[in-house]
Amino acid sequence: MAFWKKDPLESGLKEILGKEGLLSEKADVACYGFDSSGLEAEPHLVALPESIEQVCKIARLCNRLGIPLVPRGAGSSTTGSAVPVRGGVVLSFSRMKRILRIDPVELTARVEPGVVTGVLQEKVEKLGLFYPPDPASLRFCTIGGNVATGAGGARAVKYGVTKDYVRSLKVVLSDGSLIHTGAETAKGVSGYDLTHLFVGSEGTLGIVVEILLRLLPLPEAVGTAAALFNDLEAAVEAVTCLFISGILPRCAEFLDENTLSAVSRALPFDVPEETRAFLLLELDGERSSVKSQLSGLRACLKRSGAIKVLEARDAKERERLWEARRSVSPALKGLGYDRKISEDICVPRMAIKAMLSYLKEIQPLYPVDIFSFGHLGDGNLHVNLLFNSNELDEQGLDGLIKRIMKRCIELGGTISGEHGIGLAKMKYLGLELSSRVVGLERQIKKVFDPKGILNPGKIFEE
Ligand SMILES: Cc1cc2nc3c(=O)[nH]c(=O)nc-3n(C[C@H](O)[C@H](O)[C@H](O)COP(=O)(O)OP(=O)(O)OC[C@H]3O[C@@H](n4cnc5c(N)ncnc54)[C@H](O)[C@@H]3O)c2cc1C
Secondary structure (H helix, E strand, O other): OOOOOOOHHHHHHHHHHOHHHEEOOHHHHHOOOEOOOOOEOOOOEEEOOOOHHHHHHHHHHHHHHOOOEEEEOOOOOOOOOOOOOOOOEEEEOOOOOOEEEEEOOOOEEEEOOOOEHHHHHHHHHHOOEEOOOOOOOOOOOEHHHHHHHOOOOOOHHHHOOHHHHEEEEEEEOOOOOEEEEEOOOOOOOOOOOHHHHHOOOOOOOOEEEEEEEEOEEOOOEEEEEEEEEOOHHHHHHHHHHHHHOOOOOOEEEEEEHHHHHHHHHHOOOOOOOOOOEEEEEEEEEOHHHHHHHHHHHHHHHHHOOOOEEEEOOOHHHHHHHHHHHHOHHHHHHOOOOOEEEEEEEEOOHHHHHHHHHHHHHHHHHOOOEEEEEEEHHHOEEEEEEEEOOOOOOHHHHHHHHHHHHHHHHHOOOEOEOOOOOOOOOHHHHHHHOOHHHHHHHHHHHHHHOOOOOEOOOOOOOO
């Protein structure tokens, strides 16, 4: 008989997963204790399931023992939503990453949660199909993570976000039972829409173990152009002009002056000194339609006073223009400040100018440099606050964030366009949602997870 009592969690998990499916060494589990928010907390154990059946058994065990269970994709969350703040077990989907079926008639893809978003996109595009949601993290983030955060991306302005492509889900509940939500068909309104309750729930209501995604036919042609402006308002004008002219761009991404100077080395062209904003526009559709949309786009850029316009002549040039946009986050991290807070506000298109001028107005009041970039086409502004912690304490930072969020809400916006609440925005949720709504959401959490084991300590302040 063993002298030491066996840890029922570790031995139970080993029985379910085998030795190779469980990480327990300190050095191994530490790798699963942080995400892109910079927040961290160590889990006790990391489970690497290979099947839905194993996930059911793990949830059943954790529920019985009252152990926190935190689902995890690639850990690219910018809000700390994947950080196991209460310890417990991290459930990583790195071994459940199969594309199970692509159906060209039904226009769907059935996938496991660990499939990397960019891998799915490449695969369906080879078959002439299209999965539009394109978070800038697509080379590493997972479909499971995208579903759980309700991820957006640059193409949301025309094609919508992840939730618009989730047709049905298989979800393991906190007690280990498996449910199937939604319908496999293009239409389906039987009962409440539980599928979309799970989308954006950040792993707090259930564990997504299989996803049926809607696909589209791949657009025949794409046109991409970059433009420089000597003021940010002119860039906003150019995008407004497109909408008014009946042109719906598939992407309208912008970088403000500060962000532009941070990535200027990655830009494939020289930037005149008077440049204050960069706009990256993309159109798609049938070849003839893209041609006529491009001429409308040129007219809008001219009318709004673009000082330089560059059109991509082929896929290689398009990729180079996008590289500049995608290199923003790493470029900002390399600027040498010791704090970087990334806000993710979203305002109606008509309020973009007011929001940007408010940011300009308050910047001099704080020892912070503000870098704004993001999805101008849908009003989703990634407002990055960079500073050194010896110059701004937590109270000062909190005051600044509240001012930004309150102004965003006054303008009809939301405090999170696509990154979610996680840990980082928890204390600001009440600025946007009424206590009645927060109360209802807490009750929903209780229904799905009465013991509170699923990703505890997220979204709602205790
Ligand atoms: C450089 C960079 C660029 C980014 N650009 C964008 C962007 O353009 N648009 C955007 O929306 N986001 C963006 N993000 C944020 C992030 O990539 C997204 O939130 C993404 O959806 C997270 O996916 P993930 O696989 O990394 O999930 P994780 O970070 O591992 O997890 C995120 C949340 O989902 C939960 N979760 C993960 N898998 C499951 C599952 N199977 N079942 C239930 N819950 C689960 C986790 O518990 C956690 O709450 C960016 C991040 C970085 C670092």
